[in-house]
Amino acid sequence: MVLQINNIILIGFMGTGKTTIGKQVATQLNLNFIDTDQQIVQVSGMEIPKIFSEKGESYFRALENQVFQDVLNQSNQVISTGGGLVIEACNRQLLHRQRENGDLVIWLTASLNTLWHRLKKDDDRPLLKGENPREKINNLVQERDELYREVADYIIDTSEQAPNRVIAEVIELYNKGGS
Ligand code: S3P
Numbered sequence: 001m002v003l004q005i006n007n008i009i010l011i012g013f014m015g016t017g018k019t020t021i022g023k024q025v026a027t028q029l030n031l032n033f034i035d036t037d038q039q040i041v042q043v044s045g046m047e048i049p050k051i052f053s054e055k056g057e058s059y060f061r062a063l064e065n066q067v068f069q070d071v072l073n074q075s076n077q078v079i080s081t082g083g084g085l086v087i088e089a090c091n092r093q094l095l096h097r098q099r100e101n102g103d104l105v106i107w108l109t110a111s112l113n114t115l116w117h118r119l120k121k122d123d124d125r126p127l128l129k130g131e132n133p134r135e136k137i138n139n140l141v142q143e144r145d146e147l148y149r150e151v152a153d154y155i156i157d158t159s160e161q162a163p164n165r166v167i168a169e170v171i172e173l174y175n176k177g178g179s
Contacts, residue, residue: 022080052126107152
């Protein structure tokens with residue numbers, strides 16, 4: 001079986017800049033840009049908050065896994081993934097497989113203060129709705145950190161860096177072949 005190589009896959013928590021960074025990296029490297037959340041909206045015909053409220057999180061996760069598998073049938077892409085993609089073991093297996101076949105998995109991180117600053121006015125993230133969203137962010141980050149770490153080739157902290165610096169770092173890793 002021929003597996004695709006040379007995708008850059010961005011993982012990390014909501015608000016770490018995966019979409020913003022991914023789009024720019026794709027433009028500069030002349031690769032296709034794919035955002036799994038956008039694909040989910042396209043496939044389902046529903047916005048993400050509506051999927052969560054009407055169908056529930058497990059329906060969303062199943063769709064996310066399906067979309068991710070489909071996206072991985074192509075190569076030469078920058079793939080920005082939803083922040084919760086790594087919580088499903090099947091997605092982590094896919095990420096391990098992609099790494100073995102030459103894809104680069106980059107984990108974008110940010111401090112809690114930075115995440116809070118970036119996410120507090122956001123209405124599109126159903127998991128942060130309700131009481132005490134700052135604490136929810138903190139709890140989810142704690143739960144997920146080891147999962148991101150398990151599948152990442154590299155970590156880039158976006159807290160103190162301008163987006164251009166992060167973009168340059170991703171491109172540098174890609175040009176070095178991830179080594
Ligand atoms: C989620 C992150 C979101 C989106 C959904 C669930 C999560 O993507 O997939 O709201 O579980 O962290 P972003 O990381 O692009 O915001």
